Amino acid sequence: MAETPKPVQTADIEHTRPLFEQGWLNKFSEIKPGIHCYGAKPKNTEAVGMPFPKDWSPTEEDWHLPENWREIFLQGFRERLDKYRTLKVFMDICVRCGACADKCHFFIGSGDPKNMPVMRAELLRSIYRGEFTAAGKLLGKFGGGRKLTLETLKELWYYLYQCTECRRCSLFCPYGIDTAEVTILGRELTNLLGLNIDWIAGPVANCNRTGNHLGIQPHAFVDMIDFFVDEIEEVTGIRVEPDFNRKGAEILFLTPSGDVFADPGTYTAMGYLMLFHYLKDLGLDITWSTYASEGGNFGFFTSHEMAKRLNAKMYHEAKRLGVKYIIGGECGHMWRVLNQYMDTWNGPADFLEVPKSPITGTVFENAKSTKMIHLVEFTADLIKHNKLKLDPSRNDNKVVTFHDSCNTARGMGFLEEPRYVLNSVCNNFYEMPPETIREQTFCCGSGSGLNAGEDMELRMRGGLPRANAVKFVHEKHGVNMLACICAIDRAVLPASMDYWVPGVDVTGLHELVANALIMDGEKDRTTDLRGEPLPGMEDEEDV
């Protein structure tokens, strides 16, 4: 029989964890399950010609690196330092003031000091010093420099995939260092060695071939929209008639595929369909594409080149169909790519026209160059011009708060439009505390391709600061609905709410718009889009 320790002995067990007594440069972190994502499958990296496809697992000792991996990494690093002046500046300029240190949701939630943005960047910066600068080479660890070894590479990898590129830290940096960019370029370097994660590589491969992250083929895409058409008819009595790939339409509509397949995004997609149907008589001429069937761009989480390649389909499809401009649905990183990169990657889109609302006549000067506008700004403009008949009381059983998605808020300053729409379609809207919204918004905790299942612990850590603010308004105002305008938010926040704030659901903005929208010829609505009874209709028999 095994010897069980006596109570006196158990009382002596050390319950504190070992600290970084030796300093962070000497103590490597262990790669743990629950925190890392699975390694990319070779079929996925091979499909798009990414380097060194292989079967590999981050927790295994052997990462099957090419023999000259050091050379490849350092050469890639050098090239990027020359190509991107920002990276060079970010490597040199940080004075470690600590302003960013406690702003990261992963640090706040995990308490792991290597999740401080400064420390995360320092993992790459130390290699930069140790390998490229005279002082670093000479002084070694005393100068904060270290050599690129297998251990430093593994640790760097571990933390690059614990950053959601949300840029909250950069907001507080007095020098404007964008740690998200350090992560972006650091991830590019890991990609040179075939060290991607499968949750990113899979969607990239699918998107490249089929047009969307899940590999939904055109006929299945149409089938799914048809399913929504049936559901909408059940709720409203109206059969909406979307069309696909119609040449000569005025507007092309692109949205993340998450809206089409995953709840609760699907209700947002129904919202789009209902709004477009409503506007048809007012002159809206819009079509969906079953080929450019993805607004998101997971290529953005591998390399600039891959992001550009996947992004190209948007303009390509617009050209093929001969539309005048593009409207994009509710998505996060899709908009960061569109707002900051698309114009120089795949533009200028000379063949398109500056977006002009066919209903209000508003010209969207802000999209003069990209020729692509956000559906929420389009809808806000409609409401401003009284073009939508709305009954916000239909959303009265929802006490709503709004989560600013990092990419739309910090990436493009899209702060007022969603709030304007929200205030028009529901009567109970409460903001979370100021330090957790707008530019200072906390990430959902699962962006930038980290919304896999195997890293659920990491996601819960990262989701804590956002959930904590939701919990505050949940307890103070009875908030039961978290609205957002990002497909990844809609996919991941339900999990975060389940764990941290049970009793709060997640919704897209256009789901609420569609609930409130009074459509011509609709039957007496008794339920919302989810089949839940509308306020005051709880006792209706057909509910």
Place this chain on the structure above:
Amino acid sequence: MNPESVVLENRSAIVKKWQEAILQTYPKETQKFLKKEKSQFANPVGSIIAKDVEILFDELVKGEDTKKLVSSLDKIIRIRAVQDFQPSHAVGFVLQLKSILRETIGEGVSAELYQLEDRIDAAALVAFDVYSQCRQQIFDIRVKEIRNEYGRLLERANLIKEIPEQQPGI
């Protein structure tokens, strides 16, 4: 007599030592932040340690409201269940209170102190329950997410046809 009378004059010293012991389970660099930042939104972990450890202590001493005790344990452990802790590290702070009590009150053993120590032991067992529930929940959430993503997709793509809730009559 009840445990309240024993710890009354040392209450704040004990609570402070206990909070400190919990903070020390984090790396040094993190401890500074957890102590310094006072905003409950910028520092949820530190705030919960500051607030709920005190509630937990008072409830242990009073021994009246189990619900409140479990709720404060849940707030602290829900966080530790997803942080870099071994299970024993995640819940071990409960037992640390025993040595803090002995150290603060002195070695003189009284019936009241025994009673309080029994409650601490019971709380440690509850802490184990809470920890297990949190971990179980993480895996449940993971399964739920996968089912939500792929189950509905198959249904909507008309690839599966399940038995409907109400069968048409024959």
